[in-house]
Amino acid sequence: MRIIFIDCPQEIPCNPCQSACAAGAIQVPSLTERPRILPEKCVACGNCVAACPGQACFLIDEEYSETEATIEFPFEFLPVPEQGELREARDNEGQTVCLGRVVEVLPRNRWHGTMVVRLAVPKELVRQVRGMARTAAEAQEEGGM
């Protein structure tokens, strides 16, 4: 099951995540408060992932496969990633967490010009991942590290 995850650590004047969520799963009580989530209300539509200007909203699927979980995030660089491609999965400090596999590329026309990528990574590491490298990883064995 895909479920919302938000990493927005500071009190900044911002709330498009709340406006984007028709299901009412995100609350920003006053403009500078940090967003709160009500995961049980999330219908995994993906609106907030594309709408958040801070790229701080993610959809995580912990049960993607026996060993892998997936994470969805906006990706705004060229070249457009290919399905099946391997990329370095990165955390918020820019450190490489592991290799990830692109399992889906949601086109830009779906959400006002924002491409969204779904990356499969080892289950135990998915909570550390926030994005991926701009270019494909050098040829590596399937599954990576």
Place this chain on the structure above:
Amino acid sequence: MKTYDVIVVGAGPAGLGAAIESGKAGASVLLADENDQPGGQLFKQIHKFFGSHDHYAGTRGFQIGQQLLEEAARAHVEIRLSTRVWGIFEDGTVSACTEDESFRCRGTWLILATGATENSLVFPGNTLPGVITAGAAQTMVNLRHVRPGSRAVVVGSGNVGLIVSYQLLQAGMDVAAILEAAPQVTGYAVHAGKVRRAGVPVLCSHTVLEARGERELEEVVVAQVDGQFRLIPGTEEVIQADTLCISVGLTPRWELAALCGCKMDFCGPLGGRLPLHSETLETTCPHVLVAGDLSGIEEASTALDEGRLAGVHAAAALGLLSTAESAEREREIQSRIAALRQGAFGRKRQTSKEQIWSRYHQHQGGGL
């Protein structure tokens, strides 16, 4: 000489907001900007904006600009582009020039929304081709669609430095590093996260020492600084780069306001020298209002709403809005602005603004 109820100088978010509100109320409005397209900073911004839904947050900057232009057209605002206002005279006339003519006009109210200029840094080699400001880099990649180079170093980790770095990456450049003299990133963590994930290191407690190159920039010498921003000897490093983007803050463009005779003030957190003004953007000159980055460096959302507030103020003074109507509009806009000046990042701007307002009232109360 053509006469208007309101003349607005600068067609950024602040100027557009002012022109829209006064035009909507029925004022005849001239909006002049020196650029060949309106929108000020907005048209350089391809990223999605912060702020609330009322401030078009989550929408990309240039698209906000388009929406505002449509609003301005509906409010019958006359927009004159490639028109630089160069003089404001004691009798209230305004002089402006285009490529091939200079003309004068008169406005009952004058709203100055001239924005800001970028600060620079002094170091050996800072005049080498390739050393540019962040705003210049942004104009090149996002408006003119040319890359300033292939590999950049960016100085300054405020939101502008972080966003411009991201946009250079999007344009296909490499960003070797972002240098920050402070011990931590000064912009929003979410913006820093975006560039770090893309592989750009943010080097805190670092500054630029020198730009080197034969005929153009080839390498940048950087070094570490301590808590008092003193250089730590022996920490020098050389980074290969053909572009050095300076993003170390903005200063209000106060020249026209000073020319009018507006009393000036100084406020570091708001960008330095700026015209003294009230909560409703009045200056010490009757019939002259200010708004946006000129009245203190903030963001597009506050600039837009300050502009709207100035526009409402002028329309009310012209008798185009009833006292009740204008009071309600002002309250609504002021509460939106107040919401933007909360939180860890906003509070300093709020207290700085309060100081300016109180000094304005002291000055006015003190019988000039």
